[in-house]
Amino acid sequence: MSKRVAILISGGGSNMEALVRSMTGDHPARPVLVLSNVAGVGGLARAEALGVPNVVVDHTQFGKNRAAFESEVDHALRAARPDIICLAGFMRILTPGFISGWAGQILNIHPSLLPRHKGLNTHARALEAGDAAHGCSVHEVTAELDDGPILGQAAMPVQPGDTPDTLAKRLLPMEHALYTRVLQRFASGNRELLRMP
Numbered sequence: 385m386s387k388r389v390a391i392l393i394s395g396g397g398s399n400m401e402a403l404v405r406s407m408t409g410d411h412p413a414r415p416v417l418v419l420s421n422v423a424g425v426g427g428l429a430r431a432e433a434l435g436v437p438n439v440v441v442d443h444t445q446f447g448k449n450r451a452a453f454e455s456e457v458d459h460a461l462r463a464a465r466p467d468i469i470c471l472a473g474f475m476r477i478l479t480p481g482f483i484s485g486w487a488g489q490i491l492n493i494h495p496s497l498l499p500r501h502k503g504l505n506t507h508a509r510a511l512e513a514g515d516a517a518h519g520c521s522v523h524e525v526t527a528e529l530d531d532g533p534i535l536g537q538a539a540m541p542v543q544p545g546d547t548p549d550t551l552a553k554r555l556l557p558m559e560h561a562l563y564t565r566v567l568q569r570f571a572s573g574n575r576e577l578l579r580m581p
C-alpha cells in the first residue's frame with residue numbers, strides 16, 4: 385500500500401511540485417492533498433495543474449486564534465488521511481498541540497545547514513556569519529522550531545559576491561533533489577541521515 389502524502393505550502397510551491405512529480409512508478413508514496421494557508425498563491429495553481437486535490441485554510445480568517453486555525457488545518461488533513469505531512473515552504477509556526485497529533489509523521493525543508501540559522505532570513509544570516517558553506521536540511525518536525533532529527537542535508541560552497549538572492553537561487557534545485565530523495569527513503573521506513581552531494 386502506498387503511503388499517503390499531504391503537502392503544506394504558503395507560496396510558489398516549487399518544492400511541492402518536485403515532491404508531487406517524484407511520487408510516480410515504484411515510489412512508495414502518492415500525493416493526496418496540497419493545503420495552503422494563503423489564498424491565490426502560485427503553489428495552488430501548480431497543484432491544480434498537477435491534478436492534486438488542493439485546499440486553502442486562510443490563517444487571516446482566524447485572527448489571533450491560532451488554535452482555531454490549526455483545528456481547521458487538522459480537520460482538512462484528517463479528511464485526506466495522510467501517513468506523511470510535508471511542510472514545503474509553509475511559513476506558519478505549528479504549535480506543539482498540533483504537532484503531537486501527527487508525531488513522527490511531519491517533515492520540513494529548511495534553507496540552512498541546521499542547526500545553523502533556524503528561523504527566517506537564512507541566506508542573509510549565512511552571509512553575515514561569513515559561512516564558507518550553506519545548504520538545506522530536511523528534518524522531522526518536533527515541538528521545537530527547526531529542531532527535529534535531521535534526515536538529510538545538501539551543502540554548497542558560498543562564493544565571493546554571493547547575495548541572499550544568488551544563494552537562494554542556487555539552493556532551490558538542491559532543495560528539490562534533497563527533499564524528493566528524503567521523502568522516498570522516509571516513506572520506505574529509512575530515517576538514516578542522507579548527505580548530498
Ligand code: GAR
Nearest residue numbers: 395396397398399400473493494495
Ligand atoms: C524554500 O526555500 C524553503 O526551503 C523555504 O521556503 C522556500 C519555499 O519555496 N522554507 C522555509 O523558509 C521554512 N522556514 P517553494 O514554495 O518554491 O518550495
